[in-house]
Amino acid sequence: MSAEFDIAETLDVKGASCPMPVVKTKSAVDDLDAGAVLEVLATDPGSMSDLDGWADGTAGVELVGQEEGDDVYKHYVRKTE
């Protein structure tokens, strides 16, 4: 993937199922500086829709990319404010 952003932190939630990928992403984003991008590695197929919905409905975050790899779903979340 040719990233158009630098990844500040990576959160590994592989194995965790709903609602933990979203809940842990929220906590990890809280610790970021504004503008930084968090990479989230998940194995929960529901995380594709859930993180998209979460980022859409949550102030101060933006989903800048999602990728479906071999058994791993990658999500890139930017903290906007």
Added chain:
Amino acid sequence: MSTDTPDAAAGDAPSRAELAARIDELEDALAAATDEDDGKKMSIIATKGTLDMAYPPLILASTAAAFGYDVTVFHTFWGLDILHEERSKSLKLSSVGNPNMPVPNAVAALPGMDRVTTKMMERRIADNDTATIEELLETSLDMGVEFQACQMTIDLMDYDENDFYDGVTTGVGAATALQDMAEADIQLLV
């Protein structure tokens, strides 16, 4: 010419100053109303204490907190067990009355069967890496979810206020829950 439309008699008409004051008043009210709309609120009433029914309120509460919502979960009757430090770790699942369970009711009603179905579900929860009730509760508390234990049912069940997790609010009743629901964008009874 319609006689229904009364002429604005000079004496009845509000003065310019009165109108200006009224406009100020309305503008203040509008500002206050818009301010309160900043954050969304969710209010859940949790009434069930079986292992399966303990999950939905906690999953929704923690997720809503992740969205930045202001979340209150009011626990009453068997829902209190979710907040009870000891009892929350041994919530049971019954297959009686649940036709989706693989055990016929006549068999499910036999002594000891609840223990079997509960063990089965606990193993699935562990195999699937699904969060435990305790984990979800601790996470939600960390995220600022307000858990309330209904005082009337605490007394009814003969529970002690110290039996609940740290951070659980006691000494509240239906009026508190109703007020939360009235202010909330989402209200759920589980």
